[in-house]
Amino acid sequence: MKPTLNITSEIGTLKTVVLKRPGPEVENMIPQNTQRFLFDDIPYLHMIQKEHDQFAGILRKQGVEVLDLKELLTEVFRTKDIKDLFVLDFLNESKAPFDENQIGQALENYLQQLSAEDFVEKVFQGVRKEELFQEQKIHLHDYMEDSFPFYVSPQPNVYFMRDPACVIGNGVTLNNMKSEIRKRESLFFQYILKYHERFKESEIPIWLNRDYPFSLEGGDLLVLSKETLAIGISERTSAKAIEQLAANIFKQNTTINNIIAAVVPKSRTFMHLDTIFTMVNKDTFCIYPVILTEDIYLLERGTVPQCVNVSKQQSLEVALKKVLGLDEVNFIICGGDDKVASSREQWNDATNTLAISPGVVITYDRNYITNDLLRKNGIIVHEIPSSELSRGGGGPRCMSMPLIREDISFR
Numbered sequence: 001m002k003p004t005l006n007i008t009s010e011i012g013t014l015k016t017v018v019l020k021r022p023g024p025e026v027e028n029m030i031p032q033n034t035q036r037f038l039f040d041d042i043p044y045l046h047m048i049q050k051e052h053d054q055f056a057g058i059l060r061k062q063g064v065e066v067l068d069l070k071e072l073l074t075e076v077f078r079t080k081d082i083k084d085l086f087v088l089d090f091l092n093e094s095k096a097p098f099d100e101n102q103i104g105q106a107l108e109n110y111l112q113q114l115s116a117e118d119f120v121e122k123v124f125q126g127v128r129k130e131e132l133f134q135e136q137k138i139h140l141h142d143y144m145e146d147s148f149p150f151y152v153s154p155q156p157n158v159y160f161m162r163d164p165a166c167v168i169g170n171g172v173t174l175n176n177m178k179s180e181i182r183k184r185e186s187l188f189f190q191y192i193l194k195y196h197e198r199f200k201e202s203e204i205p206i207w208l209n210r211d212y213p214f215s216l217e218g219g220d221l222l223v224l225s226k227e228t229l230a231i232g233i234s235e236r237t238s239a240k241a242i243e244q245l246a247a248n249i250f251k252q253n254t255t256i257n258n259i260i261a262a263v264v265p266k267s268r269t270f271m272h273l274d275t276i277f278t279m280v281n282k283d284t285f286c287i288y289p290v291i292l293t294e295d296i297y298l299l300e301r302g303t304v305p306q307c308v309n310v311s312k313q314q315s316l317e318v319a320l321k322k323v324l325g326l327d328e329v330n331f332i333i334c335g336g337d338d339k340v341a342s343s344r345e346q347w348n349d350a351t352n353t354l355a356i357s358p359g360v361v362i363t364y365d366r367n368y369i370t371n372d373l374l375r376k377n378g379i380i381v382h383e384i385p386s387s388e389l390s391r392g393g394g395g396p397r398c399m400s401m402p403l404i405r406e407d408i409s410f411r
């Protein structure tokens with residue numbers, strides 16, 4: 001029988017993954033607010049869907065079971081009581097204007113009467129002001145030209161499935177995401193794990209919950225092996241969340257004994273560890289070289305009650321060799337030696353590879369120098385078109401949430 005969740009590496013043969021096909025929510029941005037939504041441009045919907053369909057198509061062709069976030073949520077919300085409960089949580093977290101009686105109640109009523117299918121679309125696309133009150137201007141700010149047109153803001157980042165939750169072993173983290181605009185995304189997984197037929201009977205450990213006050217995002221967390229995680233201390237993921245996660249995991253009877261914590265320079269370009277470091281084979285990593293000069297720490301299982309021992313490491317290479325038991329580590333530098341190409345391809349998510357088995361990855365076609373280098377290093381590369389997908393600032397790894405991979409051994 002298939003396990004519900006099993007992720008013990010980044011590269012074990014991928015069996016089940018969750019994706020979200022980009023939908024009309026990506027068109028609910030305007031040039032004045034793309035930055036607020038963490039986008040660099042507004043994608044062309046028709047094309048981004050075509051590109052994403054090719055991504056899903058390659059995964060299916062490789063025998064991967066592809067689950068769809070929209071379908072999972074729709075199945076959960078067919079039960080009216082669960083949907084009504086979610087409406088309240090969702091509006092609360094959307095900072096919907098509940099205090100303004102008329103609007104809060106109208107929003108609640110409006111969402112409650114939608115079918116499960118329409119409701120899920122609305123959750124992604126947001127609720128425009130004119131949907132509730134035709135052209136009605138109530139407040140002074142409604143008269144202002146730049147007034148935000150939504151009561152409930154859209155969620156264009158939902159196709160970046162990697163970030164709101166991380167599967168580690170047979171458990172998950174439900175992440176408190178850094179930016180206000182993405183915080184609601186991990187609420188989806190709370191509901192799916194608790195109420196969806198496929199998950200609700202399994203006792204899934206929650207390694208760190210979304211009410212933990214310091215932020216963590218999935219793009220920063222890599223499961224390197226049964227024993228080891230790598231986590232970026234980044235713009236999005238705090239050192240406190242990493243240590244708390246370590247303490248929670250080490251306290252349990254798990255195989256994880258080590259966490260490599262790598263400093264990631266705080267900038268939009270390097271927003272998560274997986275924008276500068278991914279694993280493509282047992283001893284091979286695709287990197288942007290900035291990761292080689294930043295500080296590296298190791299968190300190890302200590303003795304209770306001082307559960308986490310922290311030590312500074314000499315380098316990423318030394319730390320990887322130690323925790324993975326490797327004699328050599330092969331770093332493939334994205335874009336190669338040409339600094340301009342390296343920087344450009346990093347920006348276009350060249351290092352954001354998604355492994356579908358050891359030495360087999362999916363990447364963006366636009367990063368042709370890195371793809372070539374990967375192939376020269378014996379990696380099989382499946383390319384997907386990326387003109388529109390890349391506009392949101394993430395690549396194939398960011399767009400996927402693996403639930404089940406086959407176990408592999410390193411030694």
Ligand SMILES: NC(=O)NCCC[C@H](N)C(=O)O
Pocket residue numbers: 037038039157160162163182218219220271272274275392393394395397398
């Ligand atoms: N793991 C990743 O690097 N995810 C990419 C997230 C892109 C999204 N627009 C964001 O800024 O959060």
